[in-house]
Amino acid sequence: xxxxxxxxxxxxxxxxxxxxxxxxxxxxxxxxxxxxxxxxxxxxxxxxxxxxxxxxxxxxxxxxxxxxxxxxxxxxxxxxxxxxxxxxxxxxxxxxxxxxxxxxxxxxxxxxxxxxxxxxxxxxxxxxxxxxxxxxxxxxxxxxxxxxxxxxxxxxxxxxxxxxxxxxxxxxxxxxxxxxxxxxxxxxxxxxxxxxxxxxxxxxxxxxxxxxxxxxxxxxxxxxxxxxxxxxxxxxxxxxxxxxxxxxxxxxxxxxxxxxxxxxxxxxxxxxxxxxxxxxxxxxxxxxxxxxxxxxxxxxxxxxxxxxxxxxxxxxxxxxxxxxxxxxxxxxxxxxxxxxxxxxxxxxxxxxxxxxxxxxxxxxxxxxxxxxxxxxxxxxxxxxxxxxxxxxxxxxxxxxxxxxxxxxxxxxxxxxxxxxxxxxxxxxxx
Numbered sequence: 001x002x003x004x005x006x007x008x009x010x011x012x013x014x015x016x017x018x019x020x021x022x023x024x025x026x027x028x029x030x031x032x033x034x035x036x037x038x039x040x041x042x043x044x045x046x047x048x049x050x051x052x053x054x055x056x057x058x059x060x061x062x063x064x065x066x067x068x069x070x071x072x073x074x075x076x077x078x079x080x081x082x083x084x085x086x087x088x089x090x091x092x093x094x095x096x097x098x099x100x101x102x103x104x105x106x107x108x109x110x111x112x113x114x115x116x117x118x119x120x121x122x123x124x125x126x127x128x129x130x131x132x133x134x135x136x137x138x139x140x141x142x143x144x145x146x147x148x149x150x151x152x153x154x155x156x157x158x159x160x161x162x163x164x165x166x167x168x169x170x171x172x173x174x175x176x177x178x179x180x181x182x183x184x185x186x187x188x189x190x191x192x193x194x195x196x197x198x199x200x201x202x203x204x205x206x207x208x209x210x211x212x213x214x215x216x217x218x219x220x221x222x223x224x225x226x227x228x229x230x231x232x233x234x235x236x237x238x239x240x241x242x243x244x245x246x247x248x249x250x251x252x253x254x255x256x257x258x259x260x261x262x263x264x265x266x267x268x269x270x271x272x273x274x275x276x277x278x279x280x281x282x283x284x285x286x287x288x289x290x291x292x293x294x295x296x297x298x299x300x301x302x303x304x305x306x307x308x309x310x311x312x313x314x315x316x317x318x319x320x321x322x323x324x325x326x327x328x329x330x331x332x333x334x335x336x337x338x339x340x341x342x343x344x345x346x347x348x349x350x351x352x353x354x355x356x357x358x359x360x361x362x363x364x365x366x367x368x369x370x371x372x373x374x375x376x377x378x379x380x381x382x383x384x385x386x387x388x389x390x391x392x393x394x395x396x397x398x399x400x401x402x403x404x405x406x407x408x409x410x411x412x413x414x415x416x417x418x419x420x421x422x423x424x425x426x427x428x429x430x
């Protein structure tokens with residue numbers, strides 16, 4: 001279901017977490033019924049924020065990096081989930097071609113090597129291929145641990161992708177297509193392409209994802225008997241903004257003001273004595289770029305030139321003008337002296353692990369992704385073993401990672417809704 005991992009939570013279990021723990025059978029049945037009607041993304045990771053009074057996703061990645069940060073005991077879960085995912089999509093699969101980002105640092109390359117290891121352990125022949133036009137020959141890269149990663153140039157043979165002497169039946173993208181899908185990946189009707197091209201950021205929009213999440217959270221809240229706001233960050237469209245010349249800033253300030261008013265009403269309803277804040281984000285793209293915390297709409301009038309420049313540039317140096325305004329969810333988790341937020345990893349419909357993203361110089365209301373961020377792996381709780389009925393132990397050690405797995409899967413289900421809505425090959429019935 002969800003692995004029993006040790007979290008940074010050491011205080012008493014609050015009402016929301018207890019409700020989720022007590023409702024495990026109903027929740028798992030609800031998910032099973034959903035997966036009978038919807039196809040989960042091939043793999044995903046979800047960044048969460050736990051404010052105590054609410055727990056919500058703030059980012060869902062459908063081309064997740066960071067697999068190298070899962071601990072060794074988590075790998076069998078990832079391998080088993082990979083086997084299930086491949087068997088469901090392409091049971092006759094034998095050869096898998098993994099296509100990573102064109103440019104990545106040492107940490108990202110470790111992630112690629114880990115993914116290749118997972119799918120090799122799942123029983124597949126795996127090659128790592130590059131669609132970077134600068135990679136014209138086999139290139140061997142040395143990883144931080146001394147191991148080597150072999151990159152092979154990808155070629156197109158009619159309607160198929162291949163590398164030299166390797167003809168895959170399945171293509172796995174670990175490239176979020178921020179700059180659009182290269183032509184070599186289009187019109188591949190003879191091979192399975194996972195995830196599909198419309199999962200890339202050239203098509204995806206965070207506003208569409210969180211609109212789907214709002215729908216899912218309402219249905220989940222009705223099933224659980226809770227206010228969906230407790231697991232859903234409010235959001236609104238920010239409009240088109242050019243932070244460099246100020247175009248659209250007036251509309252953005254109005255939208256920030258409107259969202260903060262909605263959040264304050266919720267805080268008043270629940271007696272929450274906190275200062276509401278909003279987060280302005282680019283509507284497409286990830287990597288923690290183009291993210292800004294705003295406590296008051298008037299803050300936008302005094303943005304520094306550096307802040308404006310950061311908001312105008314997204315991943316790979318792309319100019320970004322579409323933004324959303326999202327309810328800021330503070331994180332009250334910490335590891336040592338560092339502010340922390342959990343990240344949940346999933347493959348197919350299974351939670352396979354996670355870690356804490358930490359930052360020692362940023363506060364509870366700030367974006368933790370960026371320079372200075374670190375990762376703290378999560379360990380399995382060895383005290384939590386399956387017990388005989390009536391035995392002691394299970395009640396003494398509740399799985400506090402479980403609620404993270406639940407919210408992560410809600411975000412994953414929302415991504416499923418989102419991909420169904422944007423699928424260019426979806427059948428339309430009159």
